[in-house]
Amino acid sequence: MTLKSVIIASLILAGILFANDIKNLGEKLTLNESTAISEINKAPESFLGKTVLVEGRVIDVCKKRGCWVKIAGDKEYESILVKVEDGVIVFPVEAKGKMAKVEGTIEKVEYTLEQTKERAKQKCEMEGKEFDEAKVTKPDVMYRLRAIGAAIEM
Amino acid sequence: MKIRKWLRILHRDIGYLGVGLTVVFAVSGIAVNHINDWNPNYSIENSITKIDVVPNLDGEEMVKHVLNELKISEKPNGWHRTSPQRLQIFLEGITLDVNLKNGHIVQEKIEPRFMLRAFNILHLNEPKKAWTWFSDLYAVSLLFLAISGVFFLKGKKGWKWRGTWMVAIGVVIPYLFLLYYS
Structure with missing residues (x-):
């Protein structure tokens, strides 16, 4: 057996050994019990600053930097935005459609009225609806999960 | 020296x-x-197709109906209703974003760029x-x-x-x- 074939065989073997179905990102998950996303969405203020573990299907991923994902809730039409510090965790785009567990703290983001209008406009454009600026009268508030660790079933 | x-x-x-x-x-x-x-990491292709208006079925049935209409036999990884009008179906590397009201489907195909994804x-x-x-x-x-x-x-x-x-x-x-x- 030549040196080249030994190297190639070792690389293939390493590929098989290191292949993993669960992709762990960031810090190791510490919580065993998950909180339903619907519970968080129902009373987000009561979860502010608390560390929670959420579970669900990844329904969207930041395509450029992998700096956020959306996790589907346990109830229809519900989801939660998961944000990470750029570069600390990079969510792979291949995670879309896969089941994930994410741990982090719930935080509140308050938008100005201008920002709220811009967001509403973008949403309307995406959904092909007509945007009526007059209907946006209050600044928006968003609750999201600031993640420190995640495990994705790849 | x-x-x-x-x-x-x-x-x-x-x-x-x-x-x-x-x-x-x-x-x-x-x-x-x-x-x-x-x-720099992924090649993302979006294409649009159209099917007839999706009948008001149960979630699983609705997914089956859409896949049948598109002649896709692959079993989906999952699905999610993002709103009463929108259904997402996740296949391997492909997401179908279905507008249930008008039958418009945006098909998003994501592929990691050869070598570049690994390099990055x-x-x-x-x-x-x-x-x-x-x-x-x-x-x-x-x-x-x-x-x-x-x-x-x-x-x-x-x-x-x-x-x-x-x-x-x-x-x-x-x-x-x-x-x-x-």
């Missing part, structure tokens, strides 16, 4: 060891530098852990290559004339950029 000899030997061998990683970091560096113009994972230190230390070691070896390279040659082509000027130019150029953009 002896120091120069050792510098040359170390420079040569560390240089050989660093070829692979230098290619990875350089190619990925160019790719990521232009992140505002393209996606390493360059942007996605694995963290031991890779952080290994890439630090690589950075230190680059420092060694840069510094040892300066002291290779003696005389006019070395540090005494040409070397000094070339190094000075290499330092001044980024400094001028910094002055201009700050």
